[in-house]
Amino acid sequence: MSKFWSAIVHELTPYVPGEQPKINNLVKLNTNENPYGPSPRVLAALEAEVGDSLRLYPDPTSGRVVQAVANFYDVPPTHVFVGNGSDEVLAHVFHALLKHEAPILFPDITYSFYPVYCGLYEVEYKTIALGDEFQINVQDYLQPNGGIIFPNPNAPTGRALPLADIERLLQTNTESVVVIDEAYVDFGAESAVGLVQQYPNLLVTHTLSKARSLAGLRVGYAIGQPHLIEALVRVKDSFNSYPLDRFAISGAVAAIEDKAYFEETCRKVVATREKLVTELRNLGFVVLPSAANFIFARHAERGGADLAAMLRERNIVVRHFAKPARISDFLRITIGTDEQSQLLVQAMKEILQN
Ligand code: PMP
Numbered sequence: 001m002s003k004f005w006s007a008i009v010h011e012l013t014p015y016v017p018g019e020q021p022k023i024n025n026l027v028k029l030n031t032n033e034n035p036y037g038p039s040p041r042v043l044a045a046l047e048a049e050v051g052d053s054l055r056l057y058p059d060p061t062s063g064r065v066v067q068a069v070a071n072f073y074d075v076p077p078t079h080v081f082v083g084n085g086s087d088e089v090l091a092h093v094f095h096a097l098l099k100h101e102a103p104i105l106f107p108d109i110t111y112s113f114y115p116v117y118c119g120l121y122e123v124e125y126k127t128i129a130l131g132d133e134f135q136i137n138v139q140d141y142l143q144p145n146g147g148i149i150f151p152n153p154n155a156p157t158g159r160a161l162p163l164a165d166i167e168r169l170l171q172t173n174t175e176s177v178v179v180i181d182e183a184y185v186d187f188g189a190e191s192a193v194g195l196v197q198q199y200p201n202l203l204v205t206h207t208l209s210k211a212r213s214l215a216g217l218r219v220g221y222a223i224g225q226p227h228l229i230e231a232l233v234r235v236k237d238s239f240n241s242y243p244l245d246r247f248a249i250s251g252a253v254a255a256i257e258d259k260a261y262f263e264e265t266c267r268k269v270v271a272t273r274e275k276l277v278t279e280l281r282n283l284g285f286v287v288l289p290s291a292a293n294f295i296f297a298r299h300a301e302r303g304g305a306d307l308a309a310m311l312r313e314r315n316i317v318v319r320h321f322a323k324p325a326r327i328s329d330f331l332r333i334t335i336g337t338d339e340q341s342q343l344l345v346q347a348m349k350e351i352l353q354n
Pocket of ligand 1: 206207
């Protein structure tokens with residue numbers, strides 16, 4: 001009965017998120033969630049929200065979250081926008097800041113939601129090929145554009161771009177918005193938030209889903225100068241007045257304020273990553289250098305689809321992308337606990353023996 005659809009719906013190719021299987025005892029290394037739970041202060045804050053006040057709407061501005069983010073990064077609250085996960089923040093960014101005559105630019109291998117937003121909001125785009133080592137070369141982006149967006153570190157490669165390269169891009173590309181998606185930055189890359197005061201066209205987006213272990217709460221934010229934030233607020237207030245509910249607001253504030261817990265969690269994930277990289281290299285894997293909570297690896301002799309299927313038979317799920325061909329032999333493996341890493345390495349050893 002698609003005759004009832006609006007015309008654009010026929011044209012959409014929606015994003016397909018990683019599987020959330022309902023099987024117990026699965027080693028789930030496919031969606032870059034944090035293996036450690038959120039800060040105990042978050043859980044206490046959520047419990048405190050259960051009560052009569054749930055009959056009231058939440059603060060439409062999520063002001064406490066805006067203030068907590070502003071305090072954390074030492075920026076004015078006028079520089080902060082919050083939303084229901086960074087996916088929602090990014091959707092508003094595409095709608096509010098990236099729709100112009102010229103196509104926007106992003107890497108050919110990157111977060112696959114970007115072309116989906118382009119489809120939804122009818123934003124023209126052009127992809128720029130990653131270099132031979134899967135790196136972003138900023139000089140390739142120095143061409144007419146309606147905006148530039150990429151994650152740092154990039155996904156699914158995990159490769160980080162030095163801040164000096166981002167600054168070089170900003171110095172030359174002054175007439176369109178540059179969005180740096182820092183979903184994974186806390187696991188080892190340099191944040192561009194410190195450049196926001198200097199560059200009026202820089203917007204940095206973040207999420208609480210990864211380093212703050214809150215993928216289930218759905219909170220993300222963006223940091224940029226007030227004229228960029230105003231555009232996002234105008235779109236948000238034309239879309240949903242209350243994107244963050246009372247739990248999300250209280251939980252997010254507690255997560256952002258518990259800096260010690262966040263730092264400790266990141267440290268543990270990075271330590272596990274470094275051990276896993278060494279072990280996989282010893283098994284014959286080529287592993288790209290990762291600054292994220294996942295690694296991107298291919299075996300010198302075995303195909304990616306087969307390896308993913310064989311891991312799945314052993315109750316281990318990782319992410320495999322069939323396209324583009326250049327990455328079809330890679331597996332994107334989320335960093336879990338040390339114990340999960342050992343189960344993965346053990347399973348790989350068995351698979352590779354056959
Ligand atoms: N950006 C990148 C690069 C991601 O990989 C993800 C997670 N899928 C997001 C943004 C969105 O994360 P969330 O909506 O959970 O904040």
